[in-house]
Amino acid sequence: MNTVLGRGALAARGAWVLFVGFIAYRLARTGRTSRWRSVFFVAMAWAFVFQFKSSGSPSTGPRALESPYCHIAIASSILNQAYNQYLAFRSGHWPAWGPLSLGFLWLAVTLVLGQAWCSWGCFYGGLDEGFSRVLPKALLRWNSLPGRLRELPAAILLVSILFSLTSVLPAFCLWACPLKLTTAFLDPNDLTRRLQLGLFAATLGGAIVLLPLLTKKRVFCGLLCPFGAWQSFWGNVNPFRVSIRAEACTQCRLCVKVCPTFAIEAEGLKEHVVSPYCNRCGECIDACPTGAMGYTLLGDKTWDARLLLIYCCLVVGGAVGGMFLP
Numbered sequence: 001m002n003t004v005l006g007r008g009a010l011a012a013r014g015a016w017v018l019f020v021g022f023i024a025y026r027l028a029r030t031g032r033t034s035r036w037r038s039v040f041f042v043a044m045a046w047a048f049v050f051q052f053k054s055s056g057s058p059s060t061g062p063r064a065l066e067s068p069y070c071h072i073a074i075a076s077s078i079l080n081q082a083y084n085q086y087l088a089f090r091s092g093h094w095p096a097w098g099p100l101s102l103g104f105l106w107l108a109v110t111l112v113l114g115q116a117w118c119s120w121g122c123f124y125g126g127l128d129e130g131f132s133r134v135l136p137k138a139l140l141r142w143n144s145l146p147g148r149l150r151e152l153p154a155a156i157l158l159v160s161i162l163f164s165l166t167s168v169l170p171a172f173c174l175w176a177c178p179l180k181l182t183t184a185f186l187d188p189n190d191l192t193r194r195l196q197l198g199l200f201a202a203t204l205g206g207a208i209v210l211l212p213l214l215t216k217k218r219v220f221c222g223l224l225c226p227f228g229a230w231q232s233f234w235g236n237v238n239p240f241r242v243s244i245r246a247e248a249c250t251q252c253r254l255c256v257k258v259c260p261t262f263a264i265e266a267e268g269l270k271e272h273v274v275s276p277y278c279n280r281c282g283e284c285i286d287a288c289p290t291g292a293m294g295y296t297l298l299g300d301k302t303w304d305a306r307l308l309l310i311y312c313c314l315v316v317g318g319a320v321g322g323m324f325l326p
């Protein structure tokens with residue numbers, strides 16, 4: 001029996017390695033980024049969903065059923081986590097340091113990927129990306145955002161951190177997360193629980209399925225996810241950037257139109273600036289008719305960093321995706 005399971009697991013790992021290798025080959029061969037990145041990203045997200053549902057818990061272990069613990073939870077409950085680590089440090093209770101090691105893992109990933117995590121490694125982001133790609137054309141045109149609406153994830157992050165601290169509970173996970181793959185930690189009070197589940201279903205249906213389907217925009221990632229705001233801040237420690245060469249740009253605004261997360265604004269484009277919310281998906285680079293856009297290291301436009309970025313993303317993303325194999 002063990003031999004059969006061992007062979008199955010080996011075959012699954014072999015298939016995953018071949019799949020990642022195939023994606024790398026297509027990325028290198030076509031010279032375009034977003035399409036094959038998307039195939040990889042969506043496959044990883046659905047592998048996570050199936051693994052989670054089939055085993056009852058993600059690969060991080062059964063305790064995940066009791067406490068929501070993912071990168072979105074780290075960001076939105078950071079002060080609670082910091083306080084827990086302080087208590088663990090004071091008590092000398094070393095096993096309680098587990099969350100801190102996850103924090104170091106996040107830091108390492110951020111150093112290598114930065115904001116690219118949100119388009120190459122996040123096992124949730126692939127869900128709204130997948131729905132945003134079902135239809136060949138948007139049924140609802142939505143190219144830009146009014147006013148400061150792009151700052152909404154930062155506001156959600158701030159409010160979540162403060163509410164989590166004052167309630168000593170992960171506020172975003174309980175009330176706003178549309179990606180709840182477990183409901184074990186919800187409020188035991190029936191009415192409160194129903195409200196939480198109602199919000200969960202509404203955000204899931206609206207921001208992950210319906211709006212991405214109609215608009216071809218990643219609405220949850222672009223407008224709601226607090227981790228996107230968190231990563232747009234911390235991601236600056238990473239050298240990869242998406243840059244615009246002023247001399248080649250005709251201000252046609254195609255990049256604004258195709259950006260799935262509203263990371264290029266008309267005002268910024270005039271200055272040839274991409275916002276820190278850019279998660280390196282490559283959609284604008286592929287679409288730009290004059291080749292004015294590209295991946296760079298710290299904005300140095302004399303050197304194309306595309307292959308280096310792809311290498312880093314596939315190594316980290318491939319390792320993360322490998323956790324969700326049967």
Ligand code: SF4
Binds near residue numbers: 244250252269292
């Ligand atoms: S798509 Fe290219 S040429 Fe058009 S505005 Fe954007 S960067 Fe400039």
Ligand code: SF4
Binds near residue numbers: 260279281282
């Ligand atoms: S600016 Fe370009 S690379 Fe960045 S998220 Fe938008 S489309 Fe993707």
